[in-house]
Amino acid sequence: MTTIINVANQKGGVGKTTTAVTLGHGLSLAGRRVLVVDLDPQGHVAFALGMKKTNGLYRLLVESEPLHKVAENARPNLDIIASDKTGEAVGRYVTTLNFRELVIKKALKGSTYDVIILDTPPSLGVLHVAALVASHWILIPTKLDAMAVDGVNEILRSMAEVEQGEDNNHKFEGYSILPTFFDRTTKETTTQLRDLVNAFGKIVWPPIPQDTKAREAAAFGKTLWEYCPDSPSIMGYQFNGKRAGGYLDLLERIKEVIR
Amino acid sequence: MTEAKRQTVIDPAVRDIMARQEDKVGGSKSDRAKKAKERKKAASRLPGRVNLDLPLELKKRVFDLAESERIPASQIVALLLADGLRRLDSGDLNIKEYRRPSTSPRYLYTLDLSSLENSD
Numbered sequence: 001m002t003t004i005i006n007v008a009n010q011k012g013g014v015g016k017t018t019t020a021v022t023l024g025h026g027l028s029l030a031g032r033r034v035l036v037v038d039l040d041p042q043g044h045v046a047f048a049l050g051m052k053k054t055n056g057l058y059r060l061l062v063e064s065e066p067l068h069k070v071a072e073n074a075r076p077n078l079d080i081i082a083s084d085k086t087g088e089a090v091g092r093y094v095t096t097l098n099f100r101e102l103v104i105k106k107a108l109k110g111s112t113y114d115v116i117i118l119d120t121p122p123s124l125g126v127l128h129v130a131a132l133v134a135s136h137w138i139l140i141p142t143k144l145d146a147m148a149v150d151g152v153n154e155i156l157r158s159m160a161e162v163e164q165g166e167d168n169n170h171k172f173e174g175y176s177i178l179p180t181f182f183d184r185t186t187k188e189t190t191t192q193l194r195d196l197v198n199a200f201g202k203i204v205w206p207p208i209p210q211d212t213k214a215r216e217a218a219a220f221g222k223t224l225w226e227y228c229p230d231s232p233s234i235m236g237y238q239f240n241g242k243r244a245g246g247y248l249d250l251l252e253r254i255k256e257v258i259r
Numbered sequence: 260m261t262e263a264k265r266q267t268v269i270d271p272a273v274r275d276i277m278a279r280q281e282d283k284v285g286g287s288k289s290d291r292a293k294k295a296k297e298r299k300k301a302a303s304r305l306p307g308r309v310n311l312d313l314p315l316e317l318k319k320r321v322f323d324l325a326e327s328e329r330i331p332a333s334q335i336v337a338l339l340l341a342d343g344l345r346r347l348d349s350g351d352l353n354i355k356e357y358r359r360p361s362t363s364p365r366y367l368y369t370l371d372l373s374s375l376e377n378s379d
Binding site: 190194197205207237239240242249 | 279
């Protein structure tokens with residue numbers, strides 16, 4: 001059975017695409033069959049993997065082509081549904097449908113992937129809601145600044161609305177908040193992390209360290225596992241013989257989530 | 260009666276990271292006072308700080324001298340500058356002897372110090 005993980009936060013620039021791609025590739029390297037769906041017209045999933053942006057999302061949701069025909073292979077065990085500027089038209093088209101909240105759930109139904117990761121756009125559009133309705137687990141990356149943390153509250157409100165919506169009858173299996181661009185040297189980071197933990201407790205997972213290498217990787221069309229596997233963003237923090245945080249930690253936690 | 264145990268409401272890994280982070284950012288009151296004092300001392304030095312391009316051999320000699328005399332390099336440079344300026348004022352040192360036309364639009368002249376460097 002496929003587990004659908006939604007990487008979401010209405011705030012832009014919080015590391016959604018990097019998280020979706022890194023997690024997707026990490027799981028595929030661990031032997032899982034993974035699909036990453038780019039719901040953002042910016043098409044950065046393909047870019048981050050060194051591929052061309054295509055109208056895959058448009059073909060899947062507007063032209064109703066079957067999933068296996070639209071999916072493009074990115075790496076062994078890793079496929080993507082790419083997006084490009086036609087993604088804007090997808091949102092407008094879906095708005096006209098009667099059961100628009102279910103459009104992504106229906107399109108992904110019957111997939112043979114172990115995991116599908118949805119990389120959502122930084123907006124509150126209809127695709128955003130449809131992605132929530134299709135998802136089992138919500139992963140919410142957030143920078144540790146006031147506006148990004150406010151984005152976390154927004155997504156949680158959207159999730160509550162989806163669960164309470166009469167049409168959907170949807171229950172999430174869980175959600176996690178993932179602090180990204182974590183900079184241990186600033187007071188604001190400390191304050192925001194403490195506030196997040198006070199508000200959400202164990203839902204807050206160990207952070208992803210700020211890492212210049214992570215930005216470079218996308219420029220080269222490489223994933224972090226390929227470009228900088230020993231970097232802080234992958235390895236996290238080490239102290240007292242223990243490791244915590246980074247994408248390696250995230251990967252292990254997500255493996256526990258996958259059925 | 261069993262002892263009441265507080266429920267964990269924070270991921271243990273996050274707790275560890277936060278603890279270490281707060282150590283780094285905050286520190287004790289005396290640590291903070293010490294850092295403030297160091298910052299004030301560094302700030303007081305700033306007005307006298309200069310960044311100059313020197314011939315490498317000259318720079319090496321200054322640092323070698325500072326090392327052998329166990330005197331700060333800044334003070335060696337200050338001594339030599341003060342002495343040079345004194346000689347300039349008394350006429351013992353004449354800049355014009357070393358002046359060459361500059362190719363830079365910013366300066367009229369540069370100094371050719373090769374005669375001094377070869378005088379050892």
